[in-house]
Amino acid sequence: MNGEMKCGLEREGAWPTARDGALAVPPKKRQVTYWARKVSAYSGAGCPLFVQPQRSELTMPAFLWIRPRRASSVKSERRATLMGIRMQQLHTGYQYTMARCGSLDQTTICSSDNRFETDQGDLCCDRSDVHTFEGVKSLQQVYDAVLFSVSNLEISVSERLGHITVRDEYEEEEGVVYNSRVITTNEHGVTTESSAVIFTHLFADGDPAFGGEPCAVMASSCVEEDELYPYLSMERVRRDSTTAAVFTVSKHNPTASEAGGAMTGEESSLVDVTMRRTGLMKLHRPAFPISDTALREVQDGVTSWSAIMLKIIREMVKTQAQKAHPLYTRICLTKDWEERRATLMAIRMEKLHNAYHFTMARCGSLDQSARRSDNRFETDEGHIDLDRCDIQVFEGVKSLQQVFDAVMFYMTNMEITISERLGHVAVRDDYVIEEGVVYNSRVIITNNDGITAESNAVGFPHVFAEGDPAFGGEPCAILSVDCIDEDELHPYVPSERLRRDASTAVVLTVSKHNPQSKHGNQTGNVGPAAETSGNGKESELVDVTMRRAGYMRLHRPEFPISDGELQDLHDGIAGWGKIMLKTVREILYL
Template identity: 30%
Template structure:
């Protein structure tokens, strides 16, 4: 059978155009085509060599591609199986950590429980100790209160038995002779009673009680700072209020109070005999002697101070008590006025100078105008044989309680200050 050629394969209309097609393929100068077979022949060996060199890299790349094994594609099953294995491993690690944390918490809770038990036990012991101290203090206070109540008829602090005759000269000599002692004892007592208290803070304590014999008694202790004043001004205000007490009582209580007599012109010693009529018609009398002294501290022995000591007269032959007509009121009072800077100086001296100079300088301007008034008073109303209703008797007792506050208000009005 005859082998087909390109001439037989090509249509007749393309045969004349064969040279142009060959030229368009770039074989016009470098190659030639066999007219008979239609095969391309290389004209020279150089072309063949160049063609071989160009084909060599392709062959090498093909060999390398054949040498590298193709990566096997993983299936979805294998991927999920690996993920499951990783998650199981992670769960085991987390479970181990959780077990360790549980153990640690159990240990810590055990220590906490033990610590809480120890703290509870210690607090219980401290509570018992504190309550024991309070009970001990209450026992002491009960003993003191019982002692005061049982010994109301004995001498009270700063009290002196005062008996006056009919001779006026002797009366005056008797009172002047006891003046220094009364002031000395009063100052010693009030200083001891106020020891340890903060002078810048107000303090008040009051006790009321009745004895088995129906005697009524009120004891009161006050420690009050007075701002913007001086020792001398406060001292003068107290003296003024005491000497005009009948006017003060009449104005504030709405009762009629008269002063029957004053035998002494000496400002340091005064006798006060007051008679008051309450709103319900009861009559109350008092017979007191007031001793006073002011020291400006120029002698160098101690700082400036003012002291007032008042005591009731036990027996007065010239002006005797009238128990069948009036209710008797006996009052013993001690008032000590000192400057706050001087109190701080005494505190620093007693504490071996532990107070800092900076604190003293910062408070010096304010403390220079601050005075501390310390008062202790005991007002006693003995049992009366008068037929006084219970309501009127309670009114008299309340008036004894209000008497101290009334004098404080009068002193504050005299000073023009806000508080005492």
């Protein structure tokens, strides 16, 4: 095979050629042709999606259309052809993408999307965008997410678009170059096909030819002709996509809420990764009859795959970031009780250690007078997240043990308290793994709207009455609670119940009682023993500070529910923290 290359801008007179950065012939006004006529019925007057290509689009560098003219049926020749152009593709992809995206603002999600129709009736989309993934572990983490999205594209397209998608992958060099074909059929029975070669590389230590700093590059080119797998233009709509993505890394710039609290060592090592993408996609004019409705859906899907890729990366990075939270540990329980016990006992000390150090650091900047930080937000996937920390001081109590017992009373009687105070029907199943050491509990709650939520959690309590060097060296008590990811005995039922995950921690510390301070418990009350002055008992009282930190997620429902019902349910569950505090106060002071 001679590895012949051809520039698509010059073939079949698709566009005028460019020399020395100028157009060989002036662009002529576009006619409303095949795609525009088909789609105009849906867009009203005219078709704003189809515009005359601008100068920058006509002078696109050759890399975006350079590709193997013919992919041989001999495997060794196919590999040699692709390996021969690999570094050229990566280098040109890097240079062009950095230049093309240079004018876009990297502080927000910005994009440029220009669609137009060629004289031959092909629909083209020239697109570039910039996205920043903030607070991730590393460039490698995002790069792995990119490779995952590319290697599982057919699954994602099937799940998210409802299209029947088949993917054939032929690795020419594992982790370096591979060729893939994707055939997808939409709900109207229209089939599209694409054949592409993807070149990837992670420059972990930087490379002078690629900016000199750590970066990752992915360059994708469509295959023009393939002797093994020829295009079937009379049966399928051909989809060409020639794109490049560049990933660069910078020091993490914390948000205002992050900067307001103390950062752990793990948080301080986070980075921001910026993804720049650019490319040209072409949907060839169908060579067979197709209805307007079916054609419109095919046209709308021109850029949908890139949107799916972005969503997958964000989901993976967010999920990994959530799962990297110091209070979270992935926990999977089998049906065997001995295995369940062994799994939980093995992580117990780690959970207590992480709970203590993260909570003390997270609450370190808060004033110890019933202050809190409460941040709520909705993810791109529709989950409702709550990140919260607070400090409460219980003044004039008998002991650290007294407050710890009150906290544990609430935890072991949660369903009763919630039912009484919120009027919800709550059912709790408790499974003591090791008395006073580890316990597993499930709570299923139904609110007044008939919406049911479920949670499955494991708790690790402990009192360090004499102190421990690994936990500050002073007396303290810790309760670490984490969600169960998978449970063979009690699987989640997302089709009927909303799933609630929580990774939280409570740390209790003790100090000498200050009778002059009246602000800590917000009521001016002190423990029962202090009500009678001069009996000698008041001097034995202590102040116990409770620090709480955690992360809660209410998963997106997989069944019909109104926005109002969802908000009511979220407000009720978010109020569990207040119910806990009120219960503890009543036990201590009433």
